[in-house]
Amino acid sequence: MSAIPTPYLLYLGAATDFLGLKTARGLATFAPEKCVGEWRHDDCPYSVGLDRVTLDEGVVRGARTLVIGIANPGGRMDARVVADAVAAARAGLNVAAGLHQRLRGEPDLVAAAEAAGVQLFDVRDPPADLPVGNGRPRAGRRLLTVGTDCSVGKMYAALALTRAMQARGHAADFRATGQTGILVAGSGIAIDAVVADFIAGAVETLSPPREDGGWDLIEGQGSLFHPSFAGVSTGLLHGAQADALVLCHEVGRETLRGLSHSRVPGLAECLDANLRAARLTSPDVRAVGVCLNTASLDEAAARAACAAVEGELGLPVTDPYRFGAAPIVAEIERCFAA
Amino acid sequence: MSAIPTPYLLYLGAATDFLGLKTARGLATFAPEKCVGEWRHDDCPYSVGLDRVTLDEGVVRGARTLVIGIANPGGRMDARVVADAVAAARAGLNVAAGLHQRLRGEPDLVAAAEAAGVQLFDVRDPPADLPVGNGRPRAGRRLLTVGTDCSVGKMYAALALTRAMQARGHAADFRATGQTGILVAGSGIAIDAVVADFIAGAVETLSPPREDGGWDLIEGQGSLFHPSFAGVSTGLLHGAQADALVLCHEVGRETLRGLSHSRVPGLAECLDANLRAARLTSPDVRAVGVCLNTASLDEAAARAACAAVEGELGLPVTDPYRFGAAPIVAEIERCFAA
Numbered sequence: 001m002s003a004i005p006t007p008y009l010l011y012l013g014a015a016t017d018f019l020g021l022k023t024a025r026g027l028a029t030f031a032p033e034k035c036v037g038e039w040r041h042d043d044c045p046y047s048v049g050l051d052r053v054t055l056d057e058g059v060v061r062g063a064r065t066l067v068i069g070i071a072n073p074g075g076r077m078d079a080r081v082v083a084d085a086v087a088a089a090r091a092g093l094n095v096a097a098g099l100h101q102r103l104r105g106e107p108d109l110v111a112a113a114e115a116a117g118v119q120l121f122d123v124r125d126p127p128a129d130l131p132v133g134n135g136r137p138r139a140g141r142r143l144l145t146v147g148t149d150c151s152v153g154k155m156y157a158a159l160a161l162t163r164a165m166q167a168r169g170h171a172a173d174f175r176a177t178g179q180t181g182i183l184v185a186g187s188g189i190a191i192d193a194v195v196a197d198f199i200a201g202a203v204e205t206l207s208p209p210r211e212d213g214g215w216d217l218i219e220g221q222g223s224l225f226h227p228s229f230a231g232v233s234t235g236l237l238h239g240a241q242a243d244a245l246v247l248c249h250e251v252g253r254e255t256l257r258g259l260s261h262s263r264v265p266g267l268a269e270c271l272d273a274n275l276r277a278a279r280l281t282s283p284d285v286r287a288v289g290v291c292l293n294t295a296s297l298d299e300a301a302a303r304a305a306c307a308a309v310e311g312e313l314g315l316p317v318t319d320p321y322r323f324g325a326a327p328i329v330a331e332i333e334r335c336f337a338a
Numbered sequence: 339m340s341a342i343p344t345p346y347l348l349y350l351g352a353a354t355d356f357l358g359l360k361t362a363r364g365l366a367t368f369a370p371e372k373c374v375g376e377w378r379h380d381d382c383p384y385s386v387g388l389d390r391v392t393l394d395e396g397v398v399r400g401a402r403t404l405v406i407g408i409a410n411p412g413g414r415m416d417a418r419v420v421a422d423a424v425a426a427a428r429a430g431l432n433v434a435a436g437l438h439q440r441l442r443g444e445p446d447l448v449a450a451a452e453a454a455g456v457q458l459f460d461v462r463d464p465p466a467d468l469p470v471g472n473g474r475p476r477a478g479r480r481l482l483t484v485g486t487d488c489s490v491g492k493m494y495a496a497l498a499l500t501r502a503m504q505a506r507g508h509a510a511d512f513r514a515t516g517q518t519g520i521l522v523a524g525s526g527i528a529i530d531a532v533v534a535d536f537i538a539g540a541v542e543t544l545s546p547p548r549e550d551g552g553w554d555l556i557e558g559q560g561s562l563f564h565p566s567f568a569g570v571s572t573g574l575l576h577g578a579q580a581d582a583l584v585l586c587h588e589v590g591r592e593t594l595r596g597l598s599h600s601r602v603p604g605l606a607e608c609l610d611a612n613l614r615a616a617r618l619t620s621p622d623v624r625a626v627g628v629c630l631n632t633a634s635l636d637e638a639a640a641r642a643a644c645a646a647v648e649g650e651l652g653l654p655v656t657d658p659y660r661f662g663a664a665p666i667v668a669e670i671e672r673c674f675a676a
């Protein structure tokens with residue numbers, strides 16, 4: 001995939017599902033300098049905190065690419081989204097999306113892009129000729145973020161840890177496994193979009209051996225406890241061959257995303273299951289911390305929540321968005337001193 | 339995918355690789371009544387034990403579909419195979435194959451099929467619009483075969499159990515998850531070929547709720563302990579929502595298929611991990627038996643191997659190909675009495 005031209009105009013459309021704005025929120029948080037604003041309709045009750053602009057205003061501000069920043073669990077676009085993307089292409093913008101439903105599968109959009117001479121970027125398209133995983137030990141240090149559920153902050157945690165590691169002078173690279181991460185990082189592989197036989201092999205490809213003593217910080221996906229997506233999480237664990245795991249959890253989340261009949265697992269149970277599965281390809285894997293998403297709490301309650309989990313699990317606990325990732329970086333330095 | 343018309347003419351062509359005949363051998367073993375014969379050239383040294391017929395004789399015997407029963411290591415068809423498939427289409431046969439290389443990717447074959455009004459069945463193509471899994475409890479009883487490794491007899495076990503259940507008067511259906519099983523059953527979904535996000539959903543689609551008190555016997559894939567494919571196995575476990583698991587193992591297999599550096603897990607450890615993972619969507623799942631592939635042993639040693647595992651795990655153990663599946667069916671009847 002060639003590089004996606006920036007800056008982006010973030011498309012929220014008429015989204016009414018806050019969790020479905022994950023891509024837009026991720027970009028607004030981690031790459032605001034790449035975004036000229038957000039384009040949303042009056043029936044969208046949410047903002048990601050950027051300037052609200054129309055399509056035309058986005059063009060005037062110099063946007064090069066419209067990013068479809070919304071997703072429902074099935075990853076499909078409704079007719080209005082497609083129509084807006086067509087309008088953007090006609091206005092001279094490239095269009096990027098990370099949905100299962102591909103932009104190139106929309107004939108009207110393909111025609112509009114061809115007529116306008118702009119490109120369509122389906123960031124979920126996997127690379128051709130991925131290998132199956134082999135599980136052989138490879139050089140380099142790797143950390144994987146794992147979660148109690150989908151959308152609990154695994155990408156945020158991996159990005160925050162990458163930046164904190166770099167700030168401490170470590171060679172460290174974020175490895176994106178989802179559409180938002182790919183748009184933030186500029187490269188990566190959408191693991192949930194590869195053919196099932198190649199999940200682990202895709203992660204081995206994404207995070208190849210490294211000899212510089214540095215770290216790959218790999219973005220986790222799904223949860224071993226999510227009945228829809230645990231296969232992806234399992235292959236990711238095995239392909240990552242992680243030296244270190246960081247468990248991510250959203251405080252107050254009681255039922256799994258999209259599955260109100262399924263309860264979020266306990267943190268100790270979840271961490272134990274992840275360590276057990278990870279040992280298949282990384283026998284010495286260890287947990288180095290917990291990242292809590294405490295957005296629902298005030299600061300005192302957030303600190304108390306971190307302290308409570310720290311007491312329960314005996315690991316550094318932080319909300320990386322609120323309190324930074326330093327405690328976990330310190331634990332990594334302690335556990336993996338040269 | 340609509341059902342593949344039977345009977346089949348099995349195509350062996352000029353195959354010189356015995357392992358590559360797996361699909362043809364599976365059909366000849368489990369669905370000989372669906373096969374009018376085998377079509378092989380003089381330079382093919384192997385038979386799968388059916389009558390050797392020409393294309394024309396196959397047509398005269400009433401064949402409806404030519405099944406490409408061979409695969410070379412690359413999963414590709416050479417020019418002679420394509421030419422023979424074209425000849426079969428012109429002779430009025432549908433053509434089915436489970437190769438990576440798709441029949442619909444061969445322009446000459448597509449044209450011949452269109453001209454003759456016959457269909458091409460790429461049995462690895464997943465259905466369009468698969469849902470993501472939801473893990474909600476659904477009606478009906480389901481059994482899944484799981485394994486210590488790939489290619490240890492999970493399809494054979496599921497088919498043998500289906501027939502043994504039927505012979506005891508139970509409503510029972512085999513649910514195929516791989517290409518050979520799909521050709522035996524006439525329908526199914528090649529789970530390893532679906533996009534990773536949809537593994538569990540594909541299995542929920544393959545084995546929908548049933549209200550007749552009968553059983554679905556679902557063919558397992560891969561192994562939770564195989565670093566290449568455990569993601570597939572995990573999604574399959576969760577989508578299957580199995581009431582009963584049968585563990586499959588090949589006696590004497592010491593390292594994982596394709597990964598000589600990885601050891602086959604112990605049976606107790608493997609069964610325990612499968613039960614633990616399965617409980618996410620089926621809390622009351624239980625093991626009902628073990629199927630050993632004892633092809634490498636003489637009969638006395640095979641019986642001794644079964645007895646040893648029975649003593650270790652406290653479950654009925656059989657080689658279904660050699661000794662039948664009755665002990666496991668009896669355990670199912672005991673555990674799930676109405």
